[in-house]
Amino acid sequence: MVVTAQLLAAVVLTLTLVWVLHFRGGVSWEKTSSPRLVYTAHPLFMVIGLVICTGEAVMAYRIVLGPREAKKAVHLLLHLVSLAFAAVGLYAAIKFHHDAGLPNFHSLHSWLGITTIALYALQVSALPLPGV
Template sequence: MNPPRIRHQDTPPNKPPYHIMPSRGGSGNTQRQQDPTVVVVAFAQPRRRTRRRRAIMPVKSSASFRMTALPMVVTAQLLAAAVLTLTLVWVLHFRGGVSWKPTSNPLFVYTAHPLFMVIGFIICTGEAVMAYRIVLGPRSAKKAVHLLLHLVALTFAAVGLYAAFKFHHDVGLPDIRSLHSWLGIATIALYGLQWLMAFVYFVFPGAVMTMRADYAPWHIFFGLAIFLMAICTAETGLAKFVSAFIAYPGEVFVVNFTGIAILMFGVAVVLAVILPSRY
C-alpha cells in the first residue's frame, strides 16, 4: 500500500490516484483501490480590526456645579424690589390709593388688603427667612432681626386681614368663602403659632439647649412651608382680584407680572436658605 498523499483542499486533483491489486481469489481479476488522501485545511488568520479611539469628554468635577447662597440672596433682593415697585404702581396708579374713610368707592378699603399682605407676608417674611444670610454680625443680632421681621410681618398681615373683613362688612359679602380666604386664615394661624414656638424655644431663657437643638430642624421646615403657603395665598388672591374687579388690560399686565415676581421671589428665598454659604 502506497503512503498517503497530502494535498491541499484548494487544489484538488482531477482524478484520484489508484493502483491495481490482485483479488483474494487468486484470479487475474484485479480491483482498484483508491489511495488514501489526507486533506490539509489551511485556516486563514482573521484580520485584526483596528479600533478607533473615541474622543473622551473631560468629566467635570462636582465642584463645577456648586453654587453658594450669595447669588440667590442678591437675586431675592432684586425680586423683592420688583415686587414692591409693581405693587405700589398697581395700588397707587391703577387703584387710586388706600383710604380707611367711608367713601363712595369701598374698593379703596379693599386695596389696603393686597398692599399690606404683600409687604408683610411676602417681603418681610422673605427677608426674615434670609436674615441669617444677609445680616452681618454675631448670631444674636441675626436672631433679633429674624424675630423682629417676623413680628412686623404679622402686624402687616393683621392690618391686611382687617381691611378684607371691613370691605366684606361694608359691601355685604360673606366672609371666608373662597379658597384664597381659607389659605389666608390657615397661613396666619400657623404663622402666629410658629412665632410663639420660636419665642419659647429660642428666646425664652428657661429653654434647654438640647430642646433647642431638637426643635431647630422642625422650625426651619415649618418656616419654609408657611412661607410657601403665603406665596400660594398671594397668587390665589391676585387671580381672584383680576377676575372680579379689573377691567383694564394695562392693570391686568401689572398684576400678572406682580404674581410672577412673587413666585420667583419665593423660589429665590428657598434656594438662598438651603444652599450653603460657602464650600
C-alpha cells in the same frame, strides 16, 4: 443669591405699588370713599408682610453682620413685623366686606388665607427668643 432675592422683592413691591396707586386709585380706610379703596390695602399689606418681610426674615442670618444673637433678634423682629402687616391686610379684607355688606369667609381664598396666617402665627410663636 441674597442680592437677587432682594432685587426681586423690590420688583414685586414696585409692581404692587403701581397696581394699587395707579390702576386701583390708591388706598383709603374711610367708609365714605369707595369700598374698593379699602380693599386695595389687603393685597398691598399682604405682599409687604408675607413676601417682603418674611423673605428678609428668612435671609436675616446671611444679611445681618454681628453675633448670632443679633441675627436671631433681627430674624424674630422681621417675623413679628410680617405678622403685623398680615394682620392689617386681613383687617382690610374684613373691613371691606363689612362696609360693602358682603359676608366674610365665604371663599376658598379666605379660608386658606386664615389658615395661612394662623399657621404663620403659630410658627412665629415657636421661634426661640434671643438669648435663650
